[in-house]
Amino acid sequence: MKKIGVLTGGGDCPGLNATIRAVVRKGIKDYNYKVYGIREGWHGLIEGMVEELNMHSVSGILPRGGTILGTSRTNPFGPDNKGDPEKILENIRELDLHAIVAIGGDDTQGVAYKLFEMGVNVIGIPKTIDNDILCTDYTFGFDTAVNIVMEAIDRLHTTAESHNRVMVVEVMGRHAGWIATFAGIAGGADVIMIPEKPVDMENVYQSIIRRHDGGKKFSIVVVSEGVKIPVEDQEKEGFILQSANKDAFGHVMLGGVGAVLANLIEKRTGFETRYTVLGHTQRGGTPTAFDRILSTRFGIAAIESIHKGEFGKIVVLEGNEIVPVDIKGIIGQNKTVDNYWYDIAKVFFA
Numbered sequence: 001m002k003k004i005g006v007l008t009g010g011g012d013c014p015g016l017n018a019t020i021r022a023v024v025r026k027g028i029k030d031y032n033y034k035v036y037g038i039r040e041g042w043h044g045l046i047e048g049m050v051e052e053l054n055m056h057s058v059s060g061i062l063p064r065g066g067t068i069l070g071t072s073r074t075n076p077f078g079p080d081n082k083g084d085p086e087k088i089l090e091n092i093r094e095l096d097l098h099a100i101v102a103i104g105g106d107d108t109q110g111v112a113y114k115l116f117e118m119g120v121n122v123i124g125i126p127k128t129i130d131n132d133i134l135c136t137d138y139t140f141g142f143d144t145a146v147n148i149v150m151e152a153i154d155r156l157h158t159t160a161e162s163h164n165r166v167m168v169v170e171v172m173g174r175h176a177g178w179i180a181t182f183a184g185i186a187g188g189a190d191v192i193m194i195p196e197k198p199v200d201m202e203n204v205y206q207s208i209i210r211r212h213d214g215g216k217k218f219s220i221v222v223v224s225e226g227v228k229i230p231v232e233d234q235e236k237e238g239f240i241l242q243s244a245n246k247d248a249f250g251h252v253m254l255g256g257v258g259a260v261l262a263n264l265i266e267k268r269t270g271f272e273t274r275y276t277v278l279g280h281t282q283r284g285g286t287p288t289a290f291d292r293i294l295s296t297r298f299g300i301a302a303i304e305s306i307h308k309g310e311f312g313k314i315v316v317l318e319g320n321e322i323v324p325v326d327i328k329g330i331i332g333q334n335k336t337v338d339n340y341w342y343d344i345a346k347v348f349f350a
C-alpha cells in the first residue's frame with residue numbers, strides 16, 4: 001500500500017478543501033493509497049506534522065473555505081533555514097511517503113521543484129486567487145475572488161450613485177491585474193488600474209470628469225494593489241506598501257494604494273471620493289461551482305499522475321483539458337494580463 005502526502009502552502013484560497021477531498025477520495029478508492037495530510041505547508045514536513053486522512057476526515061469539506069490542513073508561507077530553502085531541506089528528506093523517508101502532492105502557488109511550486117531535484121516524487125496543483133501561474137488558463141480560487149469583488153462593486157454602485165461619489169475599490173492580485181480586470185469587467189467599472197499598464201493619472205482624472213460632465217455623477221475605480229502610482233509631489237513613484245517587511249519568499253507586502261488614489265482623485269477633480277479595501281475577504285468563504293469543479297479535477301489528475309509515475313509535474317488547465325506540465329517551466333515567472341482582456345475592459349471605461 002503506497003503512502004502519499006498532501007499539503008497546502010502559501011496564502012489560502014477557496015477550493016483547497018475541495019482539492020484535498022478529491023486527492024483523498026480518488027487515492028483511496030481507486031488506488032488504495034494511504035493518504036497523509038501534512039500540516040501548515042512545508043513547515044509540517046520540516047517538523048513531521050502529519051495525520052492520516054480517510055473518507056471520514058474529508059466528508060463535508062467540499063464547500064468549506066480555507067484549508068483543513070492549515071497553511072504557511074514557510075520557505076525551507078530560505079536564507080535562515082536550519083537544515084530544513086534535509087529535515088524534509090528525513091521525514092519523507094521516515095514516513096515512507098511515496099509522493100507529495102503540493103497544492104500552492106509559485107512559491108510552493110518552487111520548493112516542490114527543488115525537492116524533486118533532490119529525488120522527491122512531487123506533483124503540483126496550482127492555486128491562488130491571483131491567477132498568475134504560468135501555463136494554466138485558470139487557478140482555483142480566482143473565480144471565487146472575482147465573484148466576491150463583483151458583488152462588492154455592485155453594492156458600491158448603489159451607494160456611489162446615491163451620494164454622487166467616486167468609489168475606489170482596492171483589490172488583491174500582487175503583480176498581476178487579473179482580479180481587477182475580471183471583476184471590473186463583470187461589475188462594470190469605469191476605470192480599471194492594473195500593474196501591467198503604466199498609470200497616467202491625468203487620464204484617470206479626465207475619464208472621471210468626462211463621465212461627470214456627461215451626466216453620471218458617480219464613478220467606480222478598481223485598482224489592483226500592485227499598481228505603482230505617483231505620490232505626493234507627483235514625482236515619486238512606487239508600490240504602496242502596508243509594511244516595510246518582506247515575506248519568507250522575499251515578496252513586498254502590498255496594500256494601501258486605494259487610499260492614496262482616492263486622495264489624489266478628490267484633490268484633483270473636486271469630487272467626493274471614498275475607498276474600500278476588500279483585502280482578505282477575497283480569500284475567504286465558500287468556493288464557486290467553477291472553483292469546486294476545477295479543484296476537484298486537479299486533485300483527481302494529480303492522483304492519476306502519481307499512479308502513472310509522472311513526477312516533477314504540475315497539473316494545469318489548458319482549454320478544457322487538465323494536463324501535467326513540467327513544474328520547472330512555470331516557476332519564477334508571473335502570468336500577467338494581456339491586451340486581449342484589457343482591451344475588452346477598456347471598451348467600457350469612462
Ligand code: F6P
Pocket residue numbers: 011128129130172173174225254283
Ligand atoms: O497571493 C495571494 C495574496 O492574497 C495576494 O493577492 C496578496 O498580495 C497576498 O496574498 C496577501 O498575503 P497575506 O495573506 O500574507 O497578507
